[in-house]
Amino acid sequence: MTSYIAAYDTESPGCLAGVREIVAKHEKFEMPATFFLVARTLEADRPEYVALLKDHPLFEMACHSYTHMVLRDTPEFGKAGPLELFPREIVDSKKFIEDTFGREVVGFRPPVSSDDGLKAVPEALRLLQVAGYRYVSSLAWGPHFTLPALLVSPFTYAEQGYPELWELPPCGWHENLLKGNNRCGPVRIGLFPPAMPETIPNDYIKTPEEEFQYNNKPFVDKAVADRMTHVSLIWHPWSLHRFDPEMRMLEMTFSYIRERGIPAVTFVGLLQQLLDGKER
Numbered sequence: 125m126t127s128y129i130a131a132y133d134t135e136s137p138g139c140l141a142g143v144r145e146i147v148a149k150h151e152k153f154e155m156p157a158t159f160f161l162v163a164r165t166l167e168a169d170r171p172e173y174v175a176l177l178k179d180h181p182l183f184e185m186a187c188h189s190y191t192h193m194v195l196r197d198t199p200e201f202g203k204a205g206p207l208e209l210f211p212r213e214i215v216d217s218k219k220f221i222e223d224t225f226g227r228e229v230v231g232f233r234p235p236v237s238s239d240d241g242l243k244a245v246p247e248a249l250r251l252l253q254v255a256g257y258r259y260v261s262s263l264a265w266g267p268h269f270t271l272p273a274l275l276v277s278p279f280t281y282a283e284q285g286y287p288e289l290w291e292l293p294p295c296g297w298h299e300n301l302l303k304g305n306n307r308c309g310p311v312r313i314g315l316f317p318p319a320m321p322e323t324i325p326n327d328y329i330k331t332p333e334e335e336f337q338y339n340n341k342p343f344v345d346k347a348v349a350d351r352m353t354h355v356s357l358i359w360h361p362w363s364l365h366r367f368d369p370e371m372r373m374l375e376m377t378f379s380y381i382r383e384r385g386i387p388a389v390t391f392v393g394l395l396q397q398l399l400d401g402k403e404r
Contacts, residue, residue, distance in 0.1 A: 126348045127394055128386045129356035130157040130378075131261070131294065132364075133233060135192050140169050142361030145371045147176050150183070153378040158391045160188035160233040160261070163217040166224060178225050184390035186231035187257075190217035195234045196245050199269050207247055214251040230258040231292075231391050237264035241291045242281070249286050259395050263293035264358055270314050272297045272323050275343065275352050278398055290398065292391055294356045296343045297323070299335065300363035304328035320346065332373035340377045348386065354394050 130150070134143060143159075150157050159177060166173050177183055189195075190213045193205035205213070218229045232252060234242065241263040242248050252260060264273050276293040280286070300306050302325075318324055322342045329335050340357060347355035364371065381388060389397070 126352050126386060127354045127397070128344065128381050128388045129354055129391055129394060130155060130374075130388070131160060131233075131356050131359065131391065132157065133160050133188055133358070133360050135160075135162040135165055135188055135235070135360065136362050137165065137168060138362035138365070139165060139360070140172055142363075142365030143173070143176060145365060145369065146361055146374065147180075147183075149371050149374040149378065153382065154182070155378050155381075155388050156182045156184070156390045156393065158184040158186050158231065160186045160231070161221055162188045162192050162235075163190040163220040164192070166221060170224060174224060184231070184392050185221055185225050185227060185229055186233065186261075186391060187214075187217050187221055187229050188233050189213040189235050190220070192235045194236050195248050196236075196238050196242075198236050198238065201236045204245075210247055210251055214248060214257075215255045218255050218257070230256075230395070231261065232257050232259075233261045233264075237262045239263070239265040239267060239269050241293070243284060246284065249281055249284055249289065252289060253286055257289065259290040259292050259391060261292045261294055261356075261391060263291055264298070266314055266319075268315065271301065272314065272320065272339070272343075273358065274319055275347055275350065275355065277353055278394075290395060292354070292356075292394060294358045295347075296339050296357040298358045298360075299339065300360050302329055302335065302339060303363065303367050305363045305366055332368045332376065335368075335373045336376045336380075340373070341380065344377075344380065344384070344386070348384065353398070354389075356391070
């Protein structure tokens with residue numbers, strides 16, 4: 125059965141106001157979630173994030189780097205930072221988040237991510253193993269860095285020498301780009317012909333209802349129809365709050381998940397399902 129995972133790339137000062145509203149919606153629906161935290165963002169507002177998230181039974185704390193430094197060259201968002209800073213972004217960030225929340229961090233999502241996960245970044249994979257991560261969620265673009273990211277099943281990095289490290293890909297649009305919130309102008313869309321034409325709007329979306337129509341519902345429906353292991357959209361608290369401060373989109377999405385009877389988990393919960401299945 126397909127599992128649904130709500131997850132948030134919590135990466136900038138503008139995220140805190142969004143997280144406050146996000147937490148309230150999750151509590152209303154008793155919906156679990158994974159927060160991928162940039163350590164520097166957490167450091168700046170540590171007491172507030174601790175009050176919102178620490179020891180909360182619904183939430184998993186995961187890592188989104190220390191400063192949001194890109195780990196791989198990308199066509200839209202520039203070149204990777206220097207290798208000598210990778211330990212700070214991957215190892216030190218994990219320790220800071222663990223020290224802040226008093227719990228183990230086992231998941232990592234690299235800033236911007238890529239179209240093939242971290243297969244082409246051997247130093248990142250090495251440090252992920254050194255730090256003790258058990259999964260990454262980094263395959264967040266379609267082929268050739270197009271959008272939206274397609275549904276991809278979990279896999280391990282065994283071919284790269286890390287059979288115990290899982291890739292748990294997200295899918296869909298980077299919702300900030302779907303809305304034009306990054307103000308970076310036109311972005312790449314899917315290859316022709318599009319794999320999911322129902323997800324391609326004519327312009328930037330303007331309402332939470334359009335976000336649900338073009339991104340959330342079609343990916344949830346396809347994941348269930350194709351019997352995918354999971355479906356998890358790419359969300360950013362700062363962008364969600366700017367576009368939809370009342371979080372109506374979350375209300376629509378969580379209601380739909382409940383109506384369809386789709387089980388909701390965190391990324392670490394999905395990892396445990398995979399490990400249990402593998403062990404059987």
